[in-house]
Amino acid sequence: MLSVKGQVESGGLNHVPSKYLYHTNLGERISSDAEVIPTIDFSILTSGTPDQRSKVIQDIGNACAEWGFFMVINHGVPNLLREETIRLAETFFNLSEEEKREYTGTQLFDPIRYGTSFNVTVDKIRFWRDFLKIHVHPSFSAPNKPPGLSEILQEYSKSVREVAEELFKGISISLGLEENYIKDKMDTESGSQLLVTNLYPPCPQPELAMGLPPHSDHGLLTILMQNEHSGLQVKHSGKWVPIDPLPNSFLVNTGDHMEILTNGKYKSVLHRAVVNGKATRISVGTAHGPPLETIVSPAPELASGGNNPPAFRGIKYREYLELQQSKQLDGKTCLDHLRI
Ligand SMILES: O=C(O)CCC(=O)C(=O)O
Numbered sequence: 376m377l378s379v380k381g382q383v384e385s386g387g388l389n390h391v392p393s394k395y396l397y398h399t400n401l402g403e404r405i406s407s408d409a410e411v412i413p414t415i416d417f418s419i420l421t422s423g424t425p426d427q428r429s430k431v432i433q434d435i436g437n438a439c440a441e442w443g444f445f446m447v448i449n450h451g452v453p454n455l456l457r458e459e460t461i462r463l464a465e466t467f468f469n470l471s472e473e474e475k476r477e478y479t480g481t482q483l484f485d486p487i488r489y490g491t492s493f494n495v496t497v498d499k500i501r502f503w504r505d506f507l508k509i510h511v512h513p514s515f516s517a518p519n520k521p522p523g524l525s526e527i528l529q530e531y532s533k534s535v536r537e538v539a540e541e542l543f544k545g546i547s548i549s550l551g552l553e554e555n556y557i558k559d560k561m562d563t564e565s566g567s568q569l570l571v572t573n574l575y576p577p578c579p580q581p582e583l584a585m586g587l588p589p590h591s592d593h594g595l596l597t598i599l600m601q602n603e604h605s606g607l608q609v610k611h612s613g614k615w616v617p618i619d620p621l622p623n624s625f626l627v628n629t630g631d632h633m634e635i636l637t638n639g640k641y642k643s644v645l646h647r648a649v650v651n652g653k654a655t656r657i658s659v660g661t662a663h664g665p666p667l668e669t670i671v672s673p674a675p676e677l678a679s680g681g682n683n684p685p686a687f688r689g690i691k692y693r694e695y696l697e698l699q700q701s702k703q704l705d706g707k708t709c710l711d712h713l714r715i
Protein backbone atom coordinates (compact mmCIF):
# COMPACT_ATOMS: atom_id res chain seq x y z
CA MET A 376 0.00 0.00 0.00
CA LEU A 377 1.72 3.11 -1.21
CA SER A 378 0.43 6.35 0.24
CA VAL A 379 -0.68 9.13 -2.09
CA LYS A 380 1.94 11.36 -0.47
CA GLY A 381 4.64 8.76 -1.17
CA GLN A 382 3.64 8.58 -4.83
CA VAL A 383 3.51 12.35 -5.24
CA GLU A 384 6.89 12.80 -3.60
CA SER A 385 8.59 10.07 -5.57
CA GLY A 386 8.53 12.66 -8.36
CA GLY A 387 7.60 12.70 -12.00
CA LEU A 388 3.88 12.21 -11.38
CA ASN A 389 2.37 14.46 -14.03
CA HIS A 390 -0.90 12.63 -14.37
CA VAL A 391 -3.34 10.78 -12.15
CA PRO A 392 -2.59 7.03 -12.15
CA SER A 393 -5.47 5.09 -13.69
CA LYS A 394 -6.65 3.48 -10.47
CA TYR A 395 -7.39 6.96 -9.10
CA LEU A 396 -9.49 8.15 -12.05
CA TYR A 397 -12.82 9.24 -10.70
CA HIS A 398 -15.48 9.23 -13.40
CA THR A 399 -17.75 12.01 -12.35
CA ASN A 400 -17.92 15.44 -13.75
CA LEU A 401 -16.74 17.39 -10.75
CA GLY A 402 -18.22 20.59 -12.10
CA GLU A 403 -21.67 19.07 -12.22
CA ARG A 404 -24.23 20.95 -10.26
CA ILE A 405 -21.79 22.96 -8.21
CA SER A 406 -23.85 25.65 -6.65
CA SER A 407 -23.19 28.98 -8.31
CA ASP A 408 -25.28 30.88 -5.78
CA ALA A 409 -23.34 32.44 -2.98
CA GLU A 410 -24.81 30.00 -0.52
CA VAL A 411 -23.29 29.97 2.92
CA ILE A 412 -23.85 27.51 5.69
CA PRO A 413 -25.26 28.93 8.93
CA THR A 414 -22.85 30.34 11.52
CA ILE A 415 -23.36 29.70 15.21
CA ASP A 416 -21.74 31.87 17.86
CA PHE A 417 -20.85 29.30 20.51
CA SER A 418 -20.13 31.93 23.18
CA ILE A 419 -23.81 32.87 23.13
CA LEU A 420 -24.76 29.27 23.77
CA THR A 421 -22.59 29.17 26.89
CA SER A 422 -22.88 32.72 28.20
CA GLY A 423 -25.57 34.64 26.36
CA THR A 424 -28.64 36.12 28.01
CA PRO A 425 -31.65 33.74 28.14
CA ASP A 426 -33.14 35.47 25.09
CA GLN A 427 -29.91 35.27 23.10
CA ARG A 428 -29.52 31.66 24.11
CA SER A 429 -32.96 30.62 22.93
CA LYS A 430 -32.36 32.41 19.63
CA VAL A 431 -29.05 30.62 19.04
CA ILE A 432 -30.61 27.27 19.99
CA GLN A 433 -33.32 27.89 17.44
CA ASP A 434 -30.63 28.72 14.87
CA ILE A 435 -28.86 25.44 15.68
CA GLY A 436 -32.11 23.53 15.22
CA ASN A 437 -32.77 25.20 11.86
CA ALA A 438 -29.19 24.54 10.73
CA CYS A 439 -29.47 20.85 11.67
CA ALA A 440 -32.82 20.47 9.92
CA GLU A 441 -32.05 22.47 6.79
CA TRP A 442 -28.35 21.94 6.21
CA GLY A 443 -27.04 19.24 8.54
CA PHE A 444 -23.94 21.45 8.65
CA PHE A 445 -23.01 24.66 10.40
CA MET A 446 -19.96 26.70 11.24
CA VAL A 447 -19.08 27.41 14.87
CA ILE A 448 -17.23 30.55 15.90
CA ASN A 449 -16.05 31.73 19.33
CA HIS A 450 -15.86 28.12 20.49
CA GLY A 451 -13.15 28.69 23.09
CA VAL A 452 -10.69 26.11 21.73
CA PRO A 453 -7.40 28.04 21.64
CA ASN A 454 -6.11 28.79 18.16
CA LEU A 455 -2.65 27.73 19.18
CA LEU A 456 -3.95 24.29 20.14
CA ARG A 457 -5.72 23.97 16.79
CA GLU A 458 -2.62 25.08 14.86
CA GLU A 459 -0.35 22.74 16.77
CA THR A 460 -2.73 19.85 16.20
CA ILE A 461 -2.61 20.41 12.45
CA ARG A 462 1.13 21.00 12.47
CA LEU A 463 1.90 17.83 14.42
CA ALA A 464 -0.57 15.80 12.38
CA GLU A 465 1.36 16.89 9.32
CA THR A 466 4.65 15.83 10.89
CA PHE A 467 3.16 12.36 11.35
CA PHE A 468 2.60 12.12 7.59
CA ASN A 469 6.17 13.37 7.10
CA LEU A 470 7.57 10.27 8.81
CA SER A 471 9.08 7.75 6.42
CA GLU A 472 6.73 5.27 4.74
CA GLU A 473 8.36 2.55 6.80
CA GLU A 474 7.77 4.34 10.08
CA LYS A 475 4.14 5.06 9.21
CA ARG A 476 3.53 1.50 8.07
CA GLU A 477 4.08 0.41 11.65
CA TYR A 478 0.65 1.97 12.35
CA THR A 479 -1.20 0.33 9.48
CA GLY A 480 -4.28 -1.08 11.12
CA THR A 481 -5.93 -4.11 9.68
CA GLN A 482 -9.10 -4.12 11.75
CA LEU A 483 -11.76 -1.46 12.00
CA PHE A 484 -11.50 -1.24 15.76
CA ASP A 485 -7.72 -1.13 15.92
CA PRO A 486 -7.11 1.91 18.12
CA ILE A 487 -4.67 3.40 15.61
CA ARG A 488 -5.05 3.05 11.88
CA TYR A 489 -2.88 4.68 9.26
CA GLY A 490 -3.96 4.16 5.68
CA THR A 491 -4.84 5.56 2.31
CA SER A 492 -7.99 5.97 0.18
CA PHE A 493 -11.13 4.90 2.15
CA ASN A 494 -10.82 1.16 2.59
CA VAL A 495 -8.41 -0.35 0.09
CA THR A 496 -9.96 -3.78 0.53
CA VAL A 497 -13.31 -2.62 -0.88
CA ASP A 498 -12.49 0.51 -2.94
CA LYS A 499 -12.86 -0.11 -6.67
CA ILE A 500 -11.07 3.12 -7.34
CA ARG A 501 -8.62 4.80 -5.04
CA PHE A 502 -9.12 8.18 -3.42
CA TRP A 503 -6.50 10.92 -3.25
CA ARG A 504 -6.20 10.86 0.50
CA ASP A 505 -4.01 9.42 3.24
CA PHE A 506 -5.38 9.17 6.75
CA LEU A 507 -4.63 8.50 10.37
CA LYS A 508 -7.58 7.39 12.49
CA ILE A 509 -7.31 7.00 16.22
CA HIS A 510 -9.72 6.19 19.01
CA VAL A 511 -9.38 8.98 21.53
CA HIS A 512 -12.28 8.28 23.92
CA PRO A 513 -13.23 6.57 26.22
CA SER A 514 -9.65 5.36 26.12
CA PHE A 515 -7.02 7.37 24.35
CA SER A 516 -4.55 6.02 21.82
CA ALA A 517 -2.10 7.78 19.55
CA PRO A 518 1.12 7.01 17.68
CA ASN A 519 4.18 7.51 19.87
CA LYS A 520 5.92 9.46 17.14
CA PRO A 521 6.59 12.15 16.20
CA PRO A 522 7.34 13.55 19.67
CA GLY A 523 4.55 15.70 21.06
CA LEU A 524 1.83 14.34 18.76
CA SER A 525 0.15 12.19 21.36
CA GLU A 526 0.03 14.95 23.99
CA ILE A 527 -1.39 17.53 21.62
CA LEU A 528 -4.01 15.16 20.22
CA GLN A 529 -5.11 14.28 23.73
CA GLU A 530 -5.50 17.91 24.70
CA TYR A 531 -7.24 18.75 21.43
CA SER A 532 -9.66 15.81 21.72
CA LYS A 533 -10.64 16.83 25.21
CA SER A 534 -11.29 20.46 24.22
CA VAL A 535 -13.40 19.45 21.27
CA ARG A 536 -15.36 17.03 23.43
CA GLU A 537 -16.35 19.95 25.63
CA VAL A 538 -17.64 21.80 22.57
CA ALA A 539 -19.59 18.70 21.52
CA GLU A 540 -21.20 18.37 24.97
CA GLU A 541 -22.46 21.97 24.83
CA LEU A 542 -23.76 21.45 21.32
CA PHE A 543 -25.58 18.30 22.47
CA LYS A 544 -27.36 20.43 25.07
CA GLY A 545 -28.37 23.03 22.51
CA ILE A 546 -29.50 20.34 20.07
CA SER A 547 -31.54 18.56 22.77
CA ILE A 548 -33.36 21.77 23.67
CA SER A 549 -33.90 22.61 20.00
CA LEU A 550 -35.75 19.30 19.69
CA GLY A 551 -38.05 20.20 22.57
CA LEU A 552 -36.24 17.76 24.85
CA GLU A 553 -34.58 18.23 28.19
CA GLU A 554 -31.10 19.80 28.03
CA ASN A 555 -29.26 16.60 29.02
CA TYR A 556 -31.38 14.29 26.87
CA ILE A 557 -28.67 13.35 24.36
CA LYS A 558 -25.96 13.28 27.01
CA ASP A 559 -27.97 10.87 29.17
CA LYS A 560 -29.63 8.71 26.53
CA MET A 561 -26.48 8.37 24.42
CA ASP A 562 -24.15 8.28 27.41
CA THR A 563 -21.90 10.70 25.60
CA GLU A 564 -19.62 11.15 28.61
CA SER A 565 -18.38 7.60 28.09
CA GLY A 566 -19.10 7.79 24.39
CA SER A 567 -16.80 6.97 21.54
CA GLN A 568 -14.72 9.71 19.97
CA LEU A 569 -12.76 8.92 16.85
CA LEU A 570 -10.22 11.37 15.52
CA VAL A 571 -9.47 11.32 11.81
CA THR A 572 -6.69 13.25 10.16
CA ASN A 573 -6.97 13.52 6.40
CA LEU A 574 -4.07 14.53 4.19
CA TYR A 575 -4.81 15.39 0.57
CA PRO A 576 -1.54 15.94 -1.32
CA PRO A 577 -1.49 18.24 -4.36
CA CYS A 578 -2.84 16.41 -7.38
CA PRO A 579 -1.48 16.82 -10.95
CA GLN A 580 -5.02 16.63 -12.44
CA PRO A 581 -7.34 17.56 -9.59
CA GLU A 582 -10.48 17.40 -11.75
CA LEU A 583 -9.84 13.70 -12.41
CA ALA A 584 -9.45 12.48 -8.84
CA MET A 585 -11.44 12.66 -5.61
CA GLY A 586 -10.16 13.10 -2.07
CA LEU A 587 -13.18 11.58 -0.36
CA PRO A 588 -16.27 10.67 -2.38
CA PRO A 589 -19.79 11.59 -1.25
CA HIS A 590 -20.55 10.06 2.14
CA SER A 591 -22.29 10.82 5.38
CA ASP A 592 -20.62 10.51 8.78
CA HIS A 593 -21.59 7.76 11.19
CA GLY A 594 -21.64 9.42 14.61
CA LEU A 595 -23.97 11.85 16.33
CA LEU A 596 -21.82 14.90 15.53
CA THR A 597 -18.60 15.51 13.62
CA ILE A 598 -16.44 18.52 14.43
CA LEU A 599 -13.97 19.40 11.71
CA MET A 600 -11.17 21.87 11.17
CA GLN A 601 -8.74 22.27 8.29
CA ASN A 602 -5.55 24.06 7.35
CA GLU A 603 -5.83 27.13 5.11
CA HIS A 604 -6.89 25.14 2.04
CA SER A 605 -10.51 24.43 1.23
CA GLY A 606 -11.95 21.37 -0.48
CA LEU A 607 -15.05 20.35 1.43
CA GLN A 608 -18.35 20.41 -0.46
CA VAL A 609 -21.75 19.81 1.09
CA LYS A 610 -24.86 18.61 -0.72
CA HIS A 611 -27.64 21.11 -0.25
CA SER A 612 -30.86 21.37 -2.26
CA GLY A 613 -29.46 18.97 -4.84
CA LYS A 614 -26.26 20.94 -5.46
CA TRP A 615 -22.72 20.76 -4.17
CA VAL A 616 -21.90 23.81 -2.07
CA PRO A 617 -18.16 24.52 -1.63
CA ILE A 618 -17.41 25.43 1.97
CA ASP A 619 -14.92 28.14 2.86
CA PRO A 620 -14.85 28.18 6.64
CA LEU A 621 -14.09 31.39 8.51
CA PRO A 622 -10.60 31.47 10.04
CA ASN A 623 -10.47 29.67 13.39
CA SER A 624 -13.95 28.23 13.02
CA PHE A 625 -15.12 24.64 13.27
CA LEU A 626 -17.44 22.93 10.83
CA VAL A 627 -20.00 20.81 12.58
CA ASN A 628 -22.26 18.26 10.98
CA THR A 629 -24.95 15.98 12.28
CA GLY A 630 -24.17 12.33 11.55
CA ASP A 631 -26.17 9.23 10.79
CA HIS A 632 -26.86 8.46 14.44
CA MET A 633 -28.33 11.91 14.98
CA GLU A 634 -30.62 11.25 12.06
CA ILE A 635 -31.65 7.93 13.63
CA LEU A 636 -32.11 9.42 17.10
CA THR A 637 -34.17 12.35 15.82
CA ASN A 638 -36.19 10.04 13.56
CA GLY A 639 -35.03 11.94 10.51
CA LYS A 640 -35.75 15.42 11.82
CA TYR A 641 -32.06 16.31 11.69
CA LYS A 642 -30.32 15.08 8.59
CA SER A 643 -26.96 13.49 8.07
CA VAL A 644 -25.90 15.18 4.90
CA LEU A 645 -23.70 13.95 2.06
CA HIS A 646 -20.39 15.71 1.71
CA ARG A 647 -17.16 15.11 -0.21
CA ALA A 648 -13.60 16.42 -0.32
CA VAL A 649 -12.19 17.55 -3.65
CA VAL A 650 -8.46 17.99 -4.22
CA ASN A 651 -6.39 20.77 -5.67
CA GLY A 652 -3.32 21.07 -7.84
CA LYS A 653 -1.15 23.27 -5.66
CA ALA A 654 -1.16 22.57 -1.99
CA THR A 655 -1.47 19.87 0.62
CA ARG A 656 -4.78 20.10 2.36
CA ILE A 657 -5.16 18.74 5.88
CA SER A 658 -8.34 18.28 7.84
CA VAL A 659 -8.87 16.95 11.34
CA GLY A 660 -12.30 15.69 12.29
CA THR A 661 -13.61 14.11 15.45
CA ALA A 662 -16.71 11.91 15.33
CA HIS A 663 -18.66 11.93 18.58
CA GLY A 664 -20.95 8.99 19.19
CA PRO A 665 -22.40 6.87 21.97
CA PRO A 666 -20.41 3.98 23.48
CA LEU A 667 -19.84 1.30 20.83
CA GLU A 668 -22.22 -1.18 22.45
CA THR A 669 -25.17 1.24 22.59
CA ILE A 670 -28.17 0.43 20.47
CA VAL A 671 -29.47 3.61 18.89
CA SER A 672 -33.05 3.89 17.76
CA PRO A 673 -35.39 6.84 17.22
CA ALA A 674 -36.18 8.72 20.44
CA PRO A 675 -39.74 7.76 21.48
CA GLU A 676 -40.45 11.46 22.08
CA LEU A 677 -39.77 12.12 18.39
CA ALA A 678 -41.24 8.95 16.92
CA SER A 679 -44.70 8.19 18.11
CA GLY A 680 -48.25 8.46 17.00
CA GLY A 681 -49.75 7.48 13.70
CA ASN A 682 -48.25 10.27 11.63
CA ASN A 683 -44.73 9.93 12.94
CA PRO A 684 -43.80 6.27 13.28
CA PRO A 685 -40.17 5.22 13.80
CA ALA A 686 -38.36 5.56 10.48
CA PHE A 687 -35.31 3.47 11.36
CA ARG A 688 -34.70 0.20 13.09
CA GLY A 689 -32.30 0.30 16.01
CA ILE A 690 -28.70 -0.81 15.58
CA LYS A 691 -25.67 -1.14 17.80
CA TYR A 692 -23.20 1.65 17.04
CA ARG A 693 -20.41 -0.90 16.63
CA GLU A 694 -22.42 -2.85 14.06
CA TYR A 695 -23.23 0.29 12.14
CA LEU A 696 -19.54 1.15 11.89
CA GLU A 697 -18.84 -2.33 10.59
CA LEU A 698 -21.60 -2.00 8.04
CA GLN A 699 -20.32 1.36 6.83
CA GLN A 700 -16.74 0.17 6.53
CA SER A 701 -17.71 -2.95 4.61
CA LYS A 702 -19.32 -0.96 1.81
CA GLN A 703 -17.83 1.15 -0.89
CA LEU A 704 -18.49 4.81 -0.43
CA ASP A 705 -20.86 5.30 -3.29
CA GLY A 706 -22.81 8.40 -2.50
CA LYS A 707 -25.63 6.54 -0.82
CA THR A 708 -25.82 6.78 2.86
CA CYS A 709 -25.45 3.61 4.80
CA LEU A 710 -28.55 4.73 6.72
CA ASP A 711 -30.72 3.47 3.88
CA HIS A 712 -30.08 -0.03 5.20
CA LEU A 713 -31.94 0.84 8.41
CA ARG A 714 -34.97 2.55 6.99
CA ILE A 715 -38.23 0.89 7.94
O1 LIG B 1 -11.56 16.76 4.60
C1 LIG B 1 -12.72 17.16 4.71
O2 LIG B 1 -13.03 18.34 4.58
C2 LIG B 1 -13.83 16.19 5.00
C3 LIG B 1 -13.39 14.97 5.74
C4 LIG B 1 -14.53 14.05 6.00
O3 LIG B 1 -15.61 14.23 5.50
C5 LIG B 1 -14.36 12.91 6.90
O4 LIG B 1 -13.23 12.65 7.36
O5 LIG B 1 -15.37 12.23 7.16
Ligand SMILES: [Fe+2]
Nearest residue numbers: 590591592646
Ligand atom coordinates in the same frame (compact mmCIF):
# COMPACT_ATOMS: atom_id res chain seq x y z
FE1 LIG C 1 -17.12 13.08 6.48
